[in-house]
Amino acid sequence: MEAWEVLLVVLLCAGAIQGITFGIILWRSQGPHALANRFLAAILFFFSYRLIVETMKIFELGRYDFWYHVLLEYNWVYGPLLYLFVLSYVRPKFKLERIHLLHFLPVIIEVIWSFFIKSQNFYWDGTRESLSWLGYWGYVVWMHYPTMFVISATLIIIYARKSVRVLNEALNDPQIRIIPERVVWIKRVIQVLLVFTALYLIGIGIDYFFFSYNSNLFYGHPVFVGMAAITYWMGLEGFSRRNEDAFRSNATVSDKNLDQLQQVADKITTAMEEQQLYKDPELSVKKLADLLDTKSYLITKALNVVLKTKFSDFVNGYRIEAVKTLLADPKNEQFTLLSLAFDAGFNSKASFNRAVKKITGKSPSALK
Incomplete structure (x- = not known):
């Protein structure tokens, strides 16, 4: 041979x-x-x-x-x-x-x-x-x-x-x-x-x-x-991956529950866009639930099932868009990127950097 x-x-x-x-x-x-x-x-x-x-x-x-x-x-x-x-x-x-x-x-x-x-x-x-x-x-x-x-x-x-x-x-x-x-x-x-x-x-x-x-x-x-x-x-x-679960908990949702979760998701989105709740650096699931007069678990479930995201990613997405808007305004040229991030609702430099990297895949400086 x-x-x-x-x-x-x-x-x-x-x-x-x-x-x-x-x-x-x-x-x-x-x-x-x-x-x-x-x-x-x-x-x-x-x-x-x-x-x-x-x-x-x-x-x-x-x-x-x-x-x-x-x-x-x-x-x-x-x-x-x-x-x-x-x-x-x-x-x-x-x-x-x-x-x-x-x-x-x-x-x-x-x-x-x-x-x-x-x-x-x-x-x-x-x-x-x-x-x-x-x-x-x-x-x-x-x-x-x-x-x-x-x-x-x-x-x-x-x-x-x-x-x-x-x-x-x-x-x-x-x-x-x-x-x-x-x-x-x-x-x-x-x-x-x-x-x-x-x-x-x-x-x-x-x-x-x-x-x-x-x-x-x-x-x-x-x-x-x-x-x-x-x-x-x-x-x-x-x-x-033999023991890895590809589904989130409670993987299936009934039509009735799905309609309820869709309504909650609409309330969350409306509150974020109209009231700009994301600017609150202390915003949490419980605080948002209290503001919307609903249960905390429904907030989390609506985000996961309907909007297919986590609470932190959802809120930080709005904050990053707010930073972009602030950067586009010539009046804000005198301010640093970090100060604008704080105005948008981020409470620390580390959380801002992590969120930008995770959601956009780029460094914070790339937002400019």
């Missing part, structure tokens, strides 16, 4: 072991997203399986021998698993039902068809007549054309788009109190799989049209090294 083959085996095995290890941990986790973790674990298991199969081929196993008939293809499973992973992660009341199993119909078709095609080797005697019409042309289409790979890539692209749509709907649904920063990693997973799939399709095209399926050195091995890297990375991402 040459040095590059040894390195390749090490990389593929590292990815497979990582996928299996973290897959088991995710499968057994009992966090708030237990079902979603199992779907992610399944993706890792199938990726690891594919890496193991490719490793066996390097050792000349699985090429028209016993393992060739045992190790079937599961290339069409990644798309449905990705979609159900995202769906179960962002839907607090998601339950796996029979209708969801329809997404795996292509996988069942692929397994049956793969077994049928591989079984043709038992009848093949070197002549076309030894096979049935379906057996012969099925073998040609399956083995001599990139059929299974193109369908696999297409399914991943379709389900990735569905996953993005589900994720965006959850983020914009006021009844699902999802924490945006806790699902950023899921967006990364979808994007990485899409990029990998696009590169995979390009590699398949180059291999088929220019090398007649003989270019493992040019596309096959880099593809599986990339799959190993993704498996390794995705396992770490899932493991580090």
Whole structure:
């Protein structure tokens, strides 16, 4: 075995072991997203399986021998698993039902068809007549054309788009109190799989049209090294967030409660804009609740559910806009930035700096 083959085996095995290890941990986790973790674990298991199969081929196993008939293809499973992973992660009341199993119909078709095609080797005697019409042309289409790979890539692209749509709907649904920063990693997973799939399709095209399926050195091995890297990375991402809750407390809100919270949110916004309550440096949730003659918990809940923000961020947002307005007035050129911040309601330089950095992503001096 040459040095590059040894390195390749090490990389593929590292990815497979990582996928299996973290897959088991995710499968057994009992966090708030237990079902979603199992779907992610399944993706890792199938990726690891594919890496193991490719490793066996390097050792000349699985090429028209016993393992060739045992190790079937599961290339069409990644798309449905990705979609159900995202769906179960962002839907607090998601339950796996029979209708969801329809997404795996292509996988069942692929397994049956793969077994049928591989079984043709038992009848093949070197002549076309030894096979049935379906057996012969099925073998040609399956083995001599990139059929299974193109369908696999297409399914991943379709389900990735569905996953993005589900994720965006959850983020914009006021009844699902999802924490945006806790699902950023899921967006990364979808994007990485899409990029990998696009590169995979390009590699398949180059291999088929220019090398007649003989270019493992040019596309096959880099593809599986990339799959190993993704498996390794995705396992770490899932493991580090296996117990993290993407929802705020009381993630779902009834229509009646939502209407009540909308009214409270309107009162808060009106009070801030018309009475400029944010200029009070001692303003608190309780003080605001007393001024609006409502309960403190309703103030907090209305901010979280309807306005999707925290009290401090909400108030500081108004204060920062007030600072901008003061800076735009030529009459205030003689005043320092900090003095204007105090006029807008900030009670210290530290709180002003933190708020500007957090809300605008820039330094306070950039406000000028």
